[in-house]
Amino acid sequence: MSLLQIERLGIAFGGLRAVHDVSFSVEPGEIVSVIGPNGAGKTTLFNMISGVYRPGSGKVRLKGEDVTGMEPFRLAARGMSRTFQNLQIFQNMTVLENAMAGFHLQERGPVLADLLNLPSSRKRIRMAEEGARALLARVGLERAADREAGNLSYGSLKRLEIARALAMNPAVLLLDEPAAGCNAVETEEIDHLIAEVATSGVAILLVEHDMKMVMRISNHVVVLDHGEKIAEGPPEAVSRNPAVIAAYLGTEAADADR
Numbered sequence: 001m002s003l004l005q006i007e008r009l010g011i012a013f014g015g016l017r018a019v020h021d022v023s024f025s026v027e028p029g030e031i032v033s034v035i036g037p038n039g040a041g042k043t044t045l046f047n048m049i050s051g052v053y054r055p056g057s058g059k060v061r062l063k064g065e066d067v068t069g070m071e072p073f074r075l076a077a078r079g080m081s082r083t084f085q086n087l088q089i090f091q092n093m094t095v096l097e098n099a100m101a102g103f104h105l106q107e108r109g110p111v112l113a114d115l116l117n118l119p120s121s122r123k124r125i126r127m128a129e130e131g132a133r134a135l136l137a138r139v140g141l142e143r144a145a146d147r148e149a150g151n152l153s154y155g156s157l158k159r160l161e162i163a164r165a166l167a168m169n170p171a172v173l174l175l176d177e178p179a180a181g182c183n184a185v186e187t188e189e190i191d192h193l194i195a196e197v198a199t200s201g202v203a204i205l206l207v208e209h210d211m212k213m214v215m216r217i218s219n220h221v222v223v224l225d226h227g228e229k230i231a232e233g234p235p236e237a238v239s240r241n242p243a244v245i246a247a248y249l250g251t252e253a254a255d256a257d258r
């Protein structure tokens with residue numbers, strides 16, 4: 001049994017088969033990347049796995065349990081967290097408060113206790129703060145804890161988002177373009193962070209356009225084109241695969257024609 005198992009997943013929008021019959025699996029500590037030309041179906045696949053879209057067909061299994069179409073917060077409680085391509089950071093809050101928000105998502109807390117500032121609530125807040133500070137240290141942001149998140153560099157914001165997703169102590173972490181918009185140094189920092197998280201046993205599934213990053217950090221690559229899986233395997237093998245080369249060259253040729 002795999003930790004995350006994607007079985008024949010598919011969805012259509014109107015007549016368009018955005019994703020069709022895609023299967024693969026992710027094991028603990030493994031980094032699996034989904035790549036493919038623009039419009040290949042990567043984001044749609046991600047949204048089905050993370051419960052944003054309900055699949056038209058197929059199954060998503062997490063630790064053997066059927067979680068197909070389950071809402072994101074229920075998935076998070078079962079061990080699957082995700083980040084978003086467009087950062088979902090509260091810009092006016094501090095870095096620490098943003099990280100703490102990840103812990104508050106974890107518990108559907110007794111709101112009344114919080115309103116009345118009961119000792120139980122103060123204890124939960126203290127524990128969330130301790131946990132958040134530990135996570136900030138893990139992602140290299142401990143010294144930025146009291147800064148307003150809106151003032152952080154883009155690379156730091158990306159790491160903050162990963163920290164917040166880690167607050168749920170996930171078994172599987174889904175990263176949507178973790179290096180998008182980052183410069184080379186920031187990308188390298190994110191590389192290291194992702195590798196460290198995987199080493200701790202978390203299964204990582206990512207969608208990323210930065211091919212160099214994908215080739216550097218992935219154990220396994222899944223290639224989509226026109227919604228279908230056209231190849232999968234270790235990075236070097238995939239990069240030499242004629243069908244993959246043709247899919248990418250096809251896109252370049254289409255771009256050149258425009």
Ligand SMILES: Nc1ncnc2c1ncn2[C@@H]1O[C@H](COP(=O)(O)OP(=O)(O)OP(=O)(O)O)[C@@H](O)[C@H]1O
Nearest residue numbers: 013016017018036037038039040041042043044045
């Ligand atoms: N909500 C939607 N309604 C209708 N069509 C959609 C919707 N979401 C995606 N599509 C279509 O499904 C196909 C796959 O899109 P998707 O965004 O998943 O591709 P992608 O591989 O993530 O692309 P990119 O690399 O450009 O982000 C595209 O043809 C897209 O236009």
